[in-house]
Amino acid sequence: MSERTHSPEGTPQGQTVGEFTSTAPVETATSQPTKTRFTRKQKLLFVAGGTLAIAVTAVGLFQFLKQEDASAQTAGSASVQQPGQAAAAGTNRPLARVGKQTIPWQIVAEECMLRYGDEVLENIINRTIIFQACQERGVSVTKEEVDQEVSRIAKRFNLTPDNWYAMLQAERNLTPMQYRRDVIWPMLALKKLAGGNVQVTEADLQKAFESAYGERVKAKMIMMGDFRNIQKVWNEAQKDPSKFEDLAKANSIEPNSKTLGGVIPPIRRHGGNEELEKEAFRLQPGAISAVVQVGAGRWVILKCEGRTEPHVRAMTPEIRQELYNALIEEKTQESVANVFNQIKEMARVDNYLKGTVTGGNVAQTSHQQPATTPNGTYPQKAAPARNTQPQLLPGRTATGQVPGTQPSRN
DSSP: OOGGGSOOTTSOTTOOSSSOOTTSOOOOOSSOOOOOOOOHHHHHHGGGGGOGGGTTOOOOOGGGGSOOOOOOOOTTOOOOOOHHHHHHHHHHSEEEEETTEEEEHHHHHHHHHHHHHHHHHHHHHHHHHHHHHHHHHTOOOOHHHHHHHHHHHHHHTTOOHHHHHHHHHHHHOOOHHHHIIIIIHHHHHHHHHHOSOOOOOHHHHHHHHHHHHSOOEEEEEEEESOHHHHHHHHHHHHHOGGGHHHHHHHHOOOHHHHTTTTBOOOBOTTSSOHHHHHHHHHOOTTOBOOOEEEETTEEEEEEEEEEOOOSOOSOOHHHHHHHHHHHHHHHHHHHHHHHHHHHHHHSOEEETTTTEEEOTTOOOOSSOOOOOOTTSOOOTTOOOOSSOSSOOOOOOOOOOOOTTOOOOOO
16 A cells, blocks of 8 residues: 555655645544543553553644645636735634624644644654654555554454543544554554564563562652652651651652551552662661662662562463553553664754754764754744854755645745
8 A cells, every 4th residue: 555645744755754635535434423421440441552652642732833825716706816825815814703703723833832732743743753663674564554453452442432532632632634644643653664573471470470469568658859858758657667657758759658657559560660669679668668769869668568479479371462452452562662762863853943953873972953944944932052062054955845834825
């Protein structure tokens, strides 16, 4: 299949970045899906259908920035609008009237740029980076593949695609077209770019089983942002462990556990913080841990309250398959994130709105001017600066269009 028939709206004719073409009508629902009540679990988990939020999917708000074509000529009209006239008609057409004063499209577009321009542009840039990598490597994603992925994700939550779309619209204000273009298409494209060589070992399965079904440490925690102060609190806790709850309420900066006297969910193995887990699992009931650093400017003290009793002691075939599927998904997402970071580092991006350049292995130099627009002027939001990060770009006059942009017409 040719990707020229499957690109997002907003690309020049003949160019594509995903599923929808600029000449194709925007997808609309043929019928209003029935309103569905969703469980808390569904609401918390539905984002799993598009887990590229790490780096790829900002909410698709750029629709309102796309310049509308001039209104179609009525039947029997003898005149034909020229491109410049059509553009002018599109930007000047009224969107509202207040008394005798009209509010034109251009005013609304400028307000949208001020509020959402950075976010929308970043979204389009990311899709364009993925699209160009797909072109270079001969990768394509069909409309049928997008449909299948949406159906697969919806089925995981016992929903029809229409009800899945309805939940996305209600919970995240994502239209079906935005979800397909900004979440599903990039995810499928990056999966293909990453390849399918994801391996799950027996050691991976064992760790996953221990994490999901193994014993956990019941504990209370005090978190603080000052090492000297937490040392003082630790001394008090060591002298009288029975005061740990009061010390947590008085000193902890973690709001959820603070109000509960330091009570936290049981600590499991292989949860992501090796040092904290190591300290927790060495403690005996009633013991106070050493001070453990858990992040930049964050230290914690634990008090062991005992262990949980594992309800499952052996890995059944059903559990094994469940863990295997989860590990495949996790490793795939890691691979996808890695490949996106790689192609993003390789692609030079001249961001005229911010006046910056990223990627492309551009050497850092000093005393550079910000990126300028192709006509050599600074964008309104960009001011000359020196030695800022990311690296700033010297002024240049080269022109060139990327998917998602349209050349200016004189």
